[in-house]
Amino acid sequence: AAKSAGRGDFRFFAPQMAAVTRRRLAVEQALRGALQRQELSLHFQPQVSLGDWRVKGFEALLRWTHPELGAVPPGEFVPVAEECGLIGEIGAWVVKQACLEAMQWPAGLTVAVNVSPVQAMSHELCRSVEAALQASGLPAVALELEITESVFLNETQATMQVLHALQALGLRIALDDFGTGYSSLAYLRRFPFDTLKIDRSFVLELLSRRDARAIVKTIVSLARTLDMKIVAEGVEDAAQAEMLQRYDCDSVQGYWLARPMTPPQVLEFLALWPAQLERPVAGGDATA
Numbered sequence: 383a384a385k386s387a388g389r390g391d392f393r394f395f396a397p398q399m400a401a402v403t404r405r406r407l408a409v410e411q412a413l414r415g416a417l418q419r420q421e422l423s424l425h426f427q428p429q430v431s432l433g434d435w436r437v438k439g440f441e442a443l444l445r446w447t448h449p450e451l452g453a454v455p456p457g458e459f460v461p462v463a464e465e466c467g468l469i470g471e472i473g474a475w476v477v478k479q480a481c482l483e484a485m486q487w488p489a490g491l492t493v494a495v496n497v498s499p500v501q502a503m504s505h506e507l508c509r510s511v512e513a514a515l516q517a518s519g520l521p522a523v524a525l526e527l528e529i530t531e532s533v534f535l536n537e538t539q540a541t542m543q544v545l546h547a548l549q550a551l552g553l554r555i556a557l558d559d560f561g562t563g564y565s566s567l568a569y570l571r572r573f574p575f576d577t578l579k580i581d582r583s584f585v586l587e588l589l590s591r592r593d594a595r596a597i598v599k600t601i602v603s604l605a606r607t608l609d610m611k612i613v614a615e616g617v618e619d620a621a622q623a624e625m626l627q628r629y630d631c632d633s634v635q636g637y638w639l640a641r642p643m644t645p646p647q648v649l650e651f652l653a654l655w656p657a658q659l660e661r662p663v664a665g666g667d668a669t670a
């Protein structure tokens with residue numbers, strides 16, 4: 383590879399690789415004590431039903447701020463946590479913290495927690511979830527776990543057992559980032575997901591590309607047939623939301639409604655909703 387890249391490229395490439403490796407090592411080292419130093423926190427982003435505009439619940443999104451590295455995005459540190467065996471411990475903290483926060487919200491709201499495919503392959507996940515529900519007192523129906531299709535890449539008996547055991551606890555399981563993975567359709571038959579989340583890459587192109595619209599329409603009708611709820615992620619404007627409503631999507635999540643928020647901001651958001659979104663609320667409490 384070095385030969386075909388040419389000398390000039392190689393001289394440029396080597397120091398860059400060294401920088402990547404240094405960063406990776408720094409992140410790993412810092413991450414080892416992050417939980418104990420209380421550097422992790424959760425932000426929450428609302429999921430709102432199309433049509434009646436009720437807040438259904440929030441997705442918990444992990445945040446890490448290190449004194450020297452600053453804010454490290456989950457897209458960078460979650461894979462490191464998976465590789466160096468920290469994801470079990472961090473994941474257990476996330477689900478417990480998410481359940482505790484959800485207990486501060488009005489009853490009936492759900493909290494969605496992202497689960498790494500690495501976690502989903504171990505029975506430890508079941509124990510963490512049960513412990514979180516017990517410690518917080520949150521009813522299982524208020525908890526949804528989000529997993530991605532990559533969980534099926536190394537699909538084992540253990541993975542399927544874990545997923546079924548979780549569902550048996552009474553919580554819901556969502557398939558996250560749907561449409562970005564591998565042979566997506568096959569997985570829908572392997573496991574009875576409760577919710578399907580349409581990846582934001584399709585939402586992004588909803589207005590500009592006919593093929594994205596065709597894919598979204600097809601995903602929605604497929605999900606309907608399989609009796610799954612549909613959430614569209616990454617909704618950034620009203621036009622996208624309107625189109626998703628027209629396509630019979632159940633709910634939306636994205637910057638258009640709110641960015642991920644701290645727990646106090648969530649309570650403020652709930653107190654102001656729906657007045658802050660200037661649109662009539664059909665079928666709200668007054669008329670229901």
Ligand code: C2E
Nearest residue numbers: 443444456457460476496497498616617618636637638642
């Ligand atoms: P995800 O589960 O698909 O989460 C949605 C991501 O899209 C979040 O990024 C969110 O901030 C972002 N987002 C939401 N609305 C919009 C929008 O309108 N436009 C755009 N451009 N982006 C939007 P975030 O928080 O950086 O998380 C990235 C990924 O990291 C998550 O993707 C999830 O896979 C992973 N992750 C986050 N928290 C956890 C966690 O607690 N555990 C595990 N295992 N993974 C996590």
Ligand code: MG
Nearest residue numbers: 441496528558
């Ligand atoms: Mg998610």
Ligand code: MG
Nearest residue numbers: 558559579615
């Ligand atoms: Mg997603």
Ligand code: MG
Nearest residue numbers: 559581582615
């Ligand atoms: Mg995503």
